[in-house]
Amino acid sequence: MGKITCAQMLMRCLKKEGVEVIFGIPGGVMIPVYDALLESDIRHILVRHEQCAAHAADGYARATGRTGVCMATSGPGATNLVTGIANAYMDSIPIVAITGQVARSKIGTDAFQEADTTGITAPITKHNYLIKNPEELPFVVKEAFYIASTGRPGPVLIDIPVDVSTEMIDEKKINETMKLPGYKPTIKGNKKQIKEAASRIYSSKRPVVFAGGGVVASNASRELRKLVKTIEAPVITSLLGKGCYPETDDLSLGMAGMHGAKYANITFTETDLIIAIGVRFDDRVTGKLSEFAKNICVIHIDIDPAEIGKNVAVSVPVVGDAKIVMEDLEKVYREIEAKKGKNKRNDWLKRVEMLKKQYPLKYDRDSGAMKPGYIIEKIYELTEGEAIICTEVGQNQMWASQYYKFKEPRRLITSGGLGTMGFGFPAAIGAKVGMPDKTVIDIAGDGSIQMVSQEMATATSNNIPVKIMLLNNGYLGMVRQWQEFFWEKRYSHTGIYNCVDFVKLVEAYGGAGIRVTKKEEVEGAIREALKIDKLVLVDFLIEREENVFPMVAPGSTIDKMIEEDR
Amino acid sequence: MKHIISVLVENKSGVLAKVAGLFSRRGFNIESLAVGPTEDIAISRITLVADAEEHSIEQITKQLYKLINVIKIQELDPANIVERELLLIKVSADSRTRPEILEIVSIFRANIVDVGKKTLMIEITGNNSKVRALEDLLKPFGILELVRTGKIACTRGSKA
Ligand SMILES: Cc1ncc(C[n+]2csc(CCOP(=O)(O)OP(=O)(O)O)c2C)c(N)n1
Ligand SMILES: [Mg+2]
Numbered sequence: 001m002g003k004i005t006c007a008q009m010l011m012r013c014l015k016k017e018g019v020e021v022i023f024g025i026p027g028g029v030m031i032p033v034y035d036a037l038l039e040s041d042i043r044h045i046l047v048r049h050e051q052c053a054a055h056a057a058d059g060y061a062r063a064t065g066r067t068g069v070c071m072a073t074s075g076p077g078a079t080n081l082v083t084g085i086a087n088a089y090m091d092s093i094p095i096v097a098i099t100g101q102v103a104r105s106k107i108g109t110d111a112f113q114e115a116d117t118t119g120i121t122a123p124i125t126k127h128n129y130l131i132k133n134p135e136e137l138p139f140v141v142k143e144a145f146y147i148a149s150t151g152r153p154g155p156v157l158i159d160i161p162v163d164v165s166t167e168m169i170d171e172k173k174i175n176e177t178m179k180l181p182g183y184k185p186t187i188k189g190n191k192k193q194i195k196e197a198a199s200r201i202y203s204s205k206r207p208v209v210f211a212g213g214g215v216v217a218s219n220a221s222r223e224l225r226k227l228v229k230t231i232e233a234p235v236i237t238s239l240l241g242k243g244c245y246p247e248t249d250d251l252s253l254g255m256a257g258m259h260g261a262k263y264a265n266i267t268f269t270e271t272d273l274i275i276a277i278g279v280r281f282d283d284r285v286t287g288k289l290s291e292f293a294k295n296i297c298v299i300h301i302d303i304d305p306a307e308i309g310k311n312v313a314v315s316v317p318v319v320g321d322a323k324i325v326m327e328d329l330e331k332v333y334r335e336i337e338a339k340k341g342k343n344k345r346n347d348w349l350k351r352v353e354m355l356k357k358q359y360p361l362k363y364d365r366d367s368g369a370m371k372p373g374y375i376i377e378k379i380y381e382l383t384e385g386e387a388i389i390c391t392e393v394g395q396n397q398m399w400a401s402q403y404y405k406f407k408e409p410r411r412l413i414t415s416g417g418l419g420t421m422g423f424g425f426p427a428a429i430g431a432k433v434g435m436p437d438k439t440v441i442d443i444a445g446d447g448s449i450q451m452v453s454q455e456m457a458t459a460t461s462n463n464i465p466v467k468i469m470l471l472n473n474g475y476l477g478m479v480r481q482w483q484e485f486f487w488e489k490r491y492s493h494t495g496i497y498n499c500v501d502f503v504k505l506v507e508a509y510g511g512a513g514i515r516v517t518k519k520e521e522v523e524g525a526i527r528e529a530l531k532i533d534k535l536v537l538v539d540f541l542i543e544r545e546e547n548v549f550p551m552v553a554p555g556s557t558i559d560k561m562i563e564e565d566r
Numbered sequence: 567m568k569h570i571i572s573v574l575v576e577n578k579s580g581v582l583a584k585v586a587g588l589f590s591r592r593g594f595n596i597e598s599l600a601v602g603p604t605e606d607i608a609i610s611r612i613t614l615v616a617d618a619e620e621h622s623i624e625q626i627t628k629q630l631y632k633l634i635n636v637i638k639i640q641e642l643d644p645a646n647i648v649e650r651e652l653l654l655i656k657v658s659a660d661s662r663t664r665p666e667i668l669e670i671v672s673i674f675r676a677n678i679v680d681v682g683k684k685t686l687m688i689e690i691t692g693n694n695s696k697v698r699a700l701e702d703l704l705k706p707f708g709i710l711e712l713v714r715t716g717k718i719a720c721t722r723g724s725k726a
Contacts, residue, residue: 122584123591127634130580147634182576182637306628309621 006134007036007165009174010098013141014042019069021045021060021433022098023053027073028113029100029162045433045462048454050077052426054084054155055452057095059427062413063388064434065219067094067149074100075113078159079120083420085155086124090417091240092217094153096144097121103163104132117159126154134167138176146178151185152304153217185303189320189328197275197299197316198332202340204273204297206348207233210256213240213416214278214302216409220323221245224277227330230337231275232345234352236264238279240416243406248385253352254361257285258552259398262359265558267352273297278322281311282417287558301325361402362549362564369543370519372396372471375526376403379441379469382526387439388413390428392448393421394478396471398548400443422451428466429459439530441467447476447496456509459535467529468537470502473544481547485562486554502539511535568597569623570649570719573612573630574638577603581635585612588633594618594626598651600716609637613718642719649719652691654679655701658708659686667707674700685710 004012010033014022021043026034037044047053050072057068072081078099088095102111118130127147129140137160144156201207209231215224221244228235228251235245236256245252256264265287268274274293278301279285286292289311299316300308308317318325337343363373376399379387389404390413391397397414406412413431415423428442442449449470459466474497483491503513512532516525516539529536550561575581582601589596597615604611618626627639642649659667664686671678671688674696680687690700694717701712 118580119583122587126632132579152632180634183634304632306625306632310625 003168003170005032005036005165006137006160006167006169007032008039009134009137009169010141010160010165011036011040011042013138014069015040017141017145018066022069022071023047023056023060023430024071025050025053025073025077027077027100029102029165030071030073030077032162032165033071033098033100033160045429045458045464047426047458049452050080051084051422052429052452052455052458054081054088054095054097055420055423055426056430056433057097058084058088058093058423059390059413059430060434061088061093061095061430062427063410063431063438065410066434067096067145068430069096069098071098072100073113074102074117075115078115078117082120082124085121085157087415087418087420087423088155089124089126091415092153092213093155094148095155096148097155097157099157099159100165101130101159101161104161105163107161117157121157124155125157126152128157128159130159131161131164134164134169135173135175137164138174139178142176143178143180147180147183151183152214186305186319187303187321187324189301189318189325193316193318194325194328194332197318198329198336200273200297200299200316201231201275201333202336202343205345206271207231207273207275207345208267208271209233209235209245210238210274210276210279211235211241211244212238212277212279215241215244215322217278218303218322219409220326221409223323223326223330227326227333230330230333232349233275234267234349236260236267238282238285238416239401239414241279242401242412244409246407247405248407250353253356255401257558258287258554259402259548259550260285260558261361261402262550262561262563263352263355265552265561266355266359268293269557269559270351271296273299275299275301277301277326278303280307286311287552287556291557368519370516370522370540372399372542372546373403374519375469375471375522375540375542376400376443378522378526379443380404382523382530383439383441387411387441388428388431388435390414390424390431390440390442392424392442392444393419394445394448394476395473395481395546395548396443396445396448396477398478399471402548421445421448425449425452425466425468426455426458429455429464432464432466439467441469444468444470445477446470446472446474446502449502450496450500453505456506456511456535460510463534465532465534465536468506468535469526469529470537470539471542472502472539473542473546474498475544477546478548480545484545484547485551497544502537506535506537509535511537513537513539515539515541517541567620568615568617570642570644570647570717571614571616571623571627572640572642572719573614573636574604575610575612576635576637577608577610578635581610582612584633584635585630588629589616589626592626592629594622598716600718613716615717642721647719647721649693649717650691651694651697651717652689652715653697653701654713655688655690655704655709656685656711657688657704658684658710660684663707667704670700670703676700
């Protein structure tokens, strides 16, 4: 045992936390850290823009359930990370971002490439640190990973001045004891509240489960399935909750909200009790908030007390980890049943079944045109529903979530809260790195992919064979759709037609490109893309003014949906 | 409605910025704020007064708890606390007005802490209504400068 640099220390700490890969870009103040990386067996994926380092770490975390790590230099490197960190923050994804900072003596002097990284990221991190003293590093790294991955997960940033990185520290003096007097997430739900919840559910005539990203974060898919089986209630998910309950199951109603299924939205307006688990009642789900879940019983289970009652009035709050709370709730519910007999709700289940039949998600299947719904269904079929699907943001995202059926959690990776265009492709890279045996597909839009297309270099030079399925409409489609519906078709700056040959673009980076112009070619192209073991982009030239249906107009109640044949 | 919130935080740099930032980010106005270390040097107390609805105060309290460096939050019940703020008031005074000002000061049990040729500096501690009353009475003489601390408060009796 002797003296090592702080940068070397950092690598050891990361290793101890189980880090296997880091996404990043070096810079002046990060050279010591990158130098130490050479001696470490931690893999580094060099991205082409720091935003994508954060997105890749995020995608890695969503796919694997482990904390993702990204690195950037001071100043512009750190500010480039910001969108990616904010994205992870909004969706409660555990990532640790490590940034370089100017030397301690220069902090506050507007030194070259100085930015107040901890100040800038305070509102978008769960916590952040500026290391002022080398001795802090070991326990800060430990705390960072602990904070990022426990309670309500989220991004944590560690800002390390360059002269800290180079300072020698004595290995004997290493102190890893965490000091977090103010951090104690509530894991176990209150017994009385759980009892109350169970008895309310028991006496409900028309209950519905509403499950979100919290169920995924707590790895509670099994507990959810068990709970649903016991109480026999239909299940709606949020976008981020997709797959935590199998969408192929009869009780699954898929996603509700702005572009949810109509049957899910109607179910929300007819239910007398919502069991909300790990959701935050975003306005994209609730529609007009004052009318949502009005005068009904809402049971809200969440690990973050600040979510409970934030948007929707709650009758029974339960603070705790979804997994543990659902386990307890299921038990207590069964005890009630054992005493009072099973509460069969055949009428309600029949009603829900009928709604499903009456208002299916639909597109014109007989059309000779290449419909996005058709493309996604083909992708679903040919991947047997087993792929990890990442999406960009916009119409592509909604079509992907409507027509791909998610049977398992961590299969849909999409930017929910922040709605970040350009998330899907770098997230797919991260997901593929974490889950190399899985087929990883980015369902993309032509606008979004152009925000991050430089990452094609990352994919090809690191042999990360993700598939980009580009729904190319020559528009910033979702914005165009709003302009069509609500702004008299005044298409202000949403046309991006014919600005780049995507097939040539991907080929220029060393990937493969396939262009598809006809419905008949769809299946063959997908098959081929799945076969090619490198970066592939399939350029589906879809109808330019295709819309996402159904749709709830912003500010409207969710049962009023705009439909195709209006 | 006004709420007095006492926040115990780790005594580290950047923590006050995080607390204050949270208030502005979530759309809350801080009316007054006082910070200092407690009996335990590793812990600081932030006492702040905010004007908000009950529901909003509950939300901001929950959000505050999410800051890793926040250890404990207490909303103080105005009926059960001793609250104080301290004011330094510099007021114009000449030979004619000086006796009158001195009389007011003594009634309020305030102190003269500096005497200038044409000014007096007065120090007063007390609860909000007391210091406001003094301020009102001194106004006619011409207040040249007024400096006040944020409100601090302590719960009565043995309860911490
Ligand atoms: C970074 C960012 N900028 C702007 C927006 C606003 N926005 C939402 S959807 C959208 C259009 C997306 O276009 P495209 O990727 O082609 O997807 P499409 O809707 O056509 O499928 C835009 C500009 C956003 N969500 N993110
Ligand atoms: Mg588009």
